[in-house]
Amino acid sequence: MESFSFPDDLIRAQREWHDVYRALAVPRPRRATELRRRLLMLSTRIEWHPFWSTPDGWTPAARVELRRQTRQNRQTRQADAA
Template structure:
């Protein structure tokens, strides 16, 4: 896999997406369901429309996978 250097704000947005997803999955009361779904939508838009993708080296789909893996590995290491 090609090495990627992701901007901090893009990497943070992916981390925030994972955190919101985990919170939504664990919300048994469903009191925050709408709020969390909207947050996931906003973060998804922020991630997919980030200017980085216009100049990403190599394959953009591969870079998106690498972003997810980088953010996930940081979450797991915490």
């Protein structure tokens, strides 16, 4: 498996994207319009991040790895908090 060194702001944006997505996934979410706008803004920020213009960011595996790492870190943080 390749190892990628993602910028901190890209990792934060992807983590927040996961959080907002989960908030929208519940039945009848509060502030749904605000959450959808936030999700769209984060999606744009992630999609157009300068990292994707670097040699490491050119591979599709980099995008998959970013999502995998941010989901995995979230699960680890939840387990630590319990």
